[in-house]
Amino acid sequence: MSKGKVPHQLMVLSVIAVAVIAGFFVMRAYLTPKSFGKYGHYRADAIDDVRNLPVSYAGVNVCASCHEEVFQKKAKGFHRGVTCEVCHGPAAAHAEDNSIKPEAPRQRGGCPLCHNYNPARPTGFPQIITAEHNPGKPCMTCHNPHDPVPPTTPEDCGVCHRSIAAQKLVSKHSSVECTTCHQVPKQHFVNPRLNRVGKPTNNEACGNCHGSDVKTQPQVPKVETAKHAGRYLCWECHYPHSPENTP
């Protein structure tokens, strides 16, 4: 090996390096999917792979296009926001082929999924204790799921306001009627969320029983309403549905 000549080792390795790198780029060109990188670092065709998946839930408009009468009926009732496929399950196959019948939960299993009592449910949502509520009878014997009016107008607020009723029942206020403190608009029974029930706006409501100048039974705690509360309303500190025990 003379001076200034490239060492043989380096020549050999360079050739191999070029071959490896070239091989890599050839492989890369060959293996990269066609649509890769069209919109970003991914296979653009994957978008349509996802978009072309079949639909199982047809959507309420498809249901309504045939079942107009049920739709109209439902639109006036409490279940107007409940789409058909909530209870009837995915119905795209049914919309396509009428011989395929969607689910129809006629037994007691379906309704309690929403209406069984659970303290985590928002207050005002109608709930029952399924085990106690006409055991064994399918819900449909009394309620029409497409227009679910309670069999009688609820005399008892607890039908909907379950957790409040449960608390009040075991509290000192168990004998106090809801309407003693609350003003209930008629429309509240039909359109509860748009016609809210009022809360007392002054301390007279509580003062009627708890005021120091009122003659109620001696075990009812008494305060001087005006001085005791200051600028607060009674229920801003005390929870009237389950008032604390006083010594």
Add this chain to the structure above:
Amino acid sequence: MSMDMNDPMEKGPKRVGRRKFLDLVFKAMPAAGITLGTCGLSISSLRGEEEKKLEPPSEKNSYAMAVDIHKCIGCGRCAYACKKENKVPEDPHTVRTWVERYVIPVEGEALVDSPNGGIDGFPELPETKNILKSFFVPKLCNHCANPPCVQVCPVGATFQTKDGVILVDEKYCVGCRYCIQACPYGARYMHPVKHVADKCTFCYHRIAKGLVPACVEVCPTQARVFGDLNRQSSPIRRFLRFNAIKALKQELNTRPKVFYANADLEVR
């Protein structure tokens, strides 16, 4: 909770119903001379969209979801519909969306549970006396604007579309599960049959056909709202305007696109 819901032997009525339903589908299909594939297509034909070539996703749209926790009744229909719509395996530990129940006691730590994602309802609480409050929180992929899962995917198999939805390319995913590790929300899982990462797509196949995601379709109280942030008349815009909004784990700078109204401090 009624007994028929609690008894594991008695998942009965629904299961049988479902099986019968599927039986019917499979029996009816050859009779009608159609296959599952054409079945999906002809639904879109029903909606007059068969011929329309799908536009590529563009920045003109920005899809998002919002959840009003005060409205959620914990019926779990969203989680159920999601499994049906997206053919998610029935295993309770592969879910695209699920409902959590929070029980905040007067004293002590919050209790959270989500048996089978809330699909079969929630067991009765052993004790209800010392509860300060309790509520349900539906969860799903947050379709982050700054998605850590997309960042870590080594091959570009999970990606963000131009309209802001995070998808998985199931033909390209190598199944390394790095994205599952990187997701702070536990929204991803390994598909036990396809052996690829899988997750909520905002029902991208439904959005493309002008439908709302299945979970939104079946939510009986409209606790879930879906829409396009870029459209002024979108329900999501109204939702964001009229509610105080929280997103999950914002401190991680993932910039979620699932928004929560009335979320408690404990929700995470």
Add this chain to the structure above:
Amino acid sequence: MEPTLVLALLEPFNGYIYPNEYFLQWELLIVLYPYLTGLVAGAFILASLERVFHVKALLPVYRLALLSALAFLIAAPLPLMAHLGHPERALEMLVTPHTASAMAMFGFVYAWYLLVVLLLEIWFDYRADIVNLSNSKTGLMKYVYKILTLGATDLSPEALQFDEKAGRLITIIGIPSAFMLHGYVGFIFGSIKANPWWSSVLMPIVFLFSAIVSGMAAVLLIYMVASWARWKPIDMACVNKLAEFLLYAMLVDFTLEILDFIHRLYESEESIHILSQLISDRLFISLIISQVLIGGLLPLFGILVGRYGKFPDEMRKMFYFLVGILIQVGIFSMRWNVVIGGQMFSKSLRGLTTYKVHLMGIEGLLVSIGFLILPLAVLFVLLRLLPPWLNEKSEEKAIPVA
């Protein structure tokens, strides 16, 4: 709280975990991966001590360390591949690497380290021997060596000098590469902001130093076993020096881990409650007992006593050997605690889950043991093919070749 108790009894885990967190995603195979790459990086750093920093006492283990590094490097990606949901798509990491992904860089870091650093350095170091062997051997082996020369059979003094220079240069490039190889493995975990157990800037550097510790200990073990197997005396100057470096590396490693621990404790972030539960409940044996006591403090103490105590050489060797084994236990536990520990708590920070190693199956114990034996088998073949002790003999008789 009574309700906590009842809910806890209903499920095989404590508290609440997200439904999708029930199954661990990364199991035993992913524990093996950082363990094996750690051995690579450590063994290479050891070799570079001799080559670049002229620690002549380590000459007897120089070539052995290089070959060990190669053997572990060949085995390292196999558990990764086996763990993929679609191993047949693994090439995508090279074809369409996502530059934002730490994992996508694996292919390139690995290829660089294998092709540019290790193979080249070994080739340059062994080239003269390979050429000689291709001349002296007969039969099939002759052709194997012929191929290994890659046609570069020039043994002139200039050519040998070039080998020496090139090898030196590659080692110098190799040191940052070894740091990168293992620091990067730490980065894969340390950069996951979703996981408070992993997310730490110290993770890459903790990984790196634990790698150096485990790699040095592994070469120490391999050297001792190989010497015993060949009925050759163990060079005490060499193992003493090795033990010293091992001690330094362990001190740094231990300090870093303590720093990480104190830092977390002092910052006391939202996750601190669930992480302390994780340590005191799920990781007590593998972290406190196995990693810190048996695999950390005990060998540290052992090496101090073994190296600086007044013992006969035979006793010293026993100390070193036991320390080497304890260190492997400790570092393997550390990998376990990072990989498995990081998945045993919920990202909701509300609960812990469990993990049980299966015996069978691709993620099972048997396969993992196989992946641990494999590099040793590869090393055995490499030692047969390119005996590191060639120069011992050549010093005795074969100088005329050069």
